[in-house]
Amino acid sequence: MEQGYPRTNMNETALEALKQAIRTVPDFPEPGIQFKDITPVLGHPELLRLAIDALLAPFQEEAITKVVGIESRGFILGGMLAHHLEAGFVPVRKKGKLPYQTLAETYQLEYGTDTIEMHVDAIKPGDRVLIHDDVIATGGTAEATVRLVERAGGQVVGCAFLIELTALQGRKRLPAHVPIHTVLQL
Ligand SMILES: O=P(O)(O)OC[C@H]1O[C@H](OP(=O)(O)OP(=O)(O)O)[C@H](O)[C@@H]1O
Numbered sequence: 398m399e400q401g402y403p404r405t406n407m408n409e410t411a412l413e414a415l416k417q418a419i420r421t422v423p424d425f426p427e428p429g430i431q432f433k434d435i436t437p438v439l440g441h442p443e444l445l446r447l448a449i450d451a452l453l454a455p456f457q458e459e460a461i462t463k464v465v466g467i468e469s470r471g472f473i474l475g476g477m478l479a480h481h482l483e484a485g486f487v488p489v490r491k492k493g494k495l496p497y498q499t500l501a502e503t504y505q506l507e508y509g510t511d512t513i514e515m516h517v518d519a520i521k522p523g524d525r526v527l528i529h530d531d532v533i534a535t536g537g538t539a540e541a542t543v544r545l546v547e548r549a550g551g552q553v554v555g556c557a558f559l560i561e562l563t564a565l566q567g568r569k570r571l572p573a574h575v576p577i578h579t580v581l582q583l
């Protein structure tokens with residue numbers, strides 16, 4: 398890319414460059430799924446910086462104390478967000494992956510259910526939490542993550558997603574009091 402982008406006030410050109418870099422892979426991981434692959438953004442230094450800046454923008458002055466990243470793709474940018482916000486990082490993982498005592502939440506998938514977990518001591522009452530994932534699709538994973546954080550006594554200051562699959566209306570599953578920030582709507 399020849400053109401430079403400002404770090405703040407992200408313009409339409411920058412957003413378009415990010416959008417163009419998202420790769421759609423048909424029929425992955427199963428037939429009928431149009432998979433949104435963020436790895437071209439991750440691998441490109443300038444686009445990676447743009448993605449981080451865009452995710453951070455509404456939360457810079459929010460005194461976030463913990464960024465919660467959702468397994469597994471939410472760990473990648475989530476760790477960087479925590480570093481930029483000078484916050485801690487908390488992994489939310491699929492059932493059975495975390496070593497210590499956990500809180501668990503089970504949520505509805507399109508067919509069936511899934512369970513995610515967070516360490517019991519990862520969030521303290523008074524923590525100001527930013528939840529991050531790469532994609533919000535049906536919203537089930539994010540909805541369950543909000544429940545985990547609130548059960549632990551944290552305040553969800555916002556949820557930041559790089560990609561919102563708007564047709565699936567995932568944001569409707571999140572509680573009305575939680576601000577939702579999505580960088581790209583696909
Ligand atoms: O809004 P939802 O319908 O709940 O879907 C969104 C979730 O699906 C994807 O994760 P996936 O389960 O593919 O796991 P991975 O990140 O480990 O690949 C994505 O990274 C979100 O975590």
Ligand SMILES: Nc1ncnc2[nH]cnc12
Pocket residue numbers: 430431432433434532534535562
């Ligand atoms: N289509 C999709 N692409 C990437 N991640 C997803 N998570 C749920 N649906 C997805």
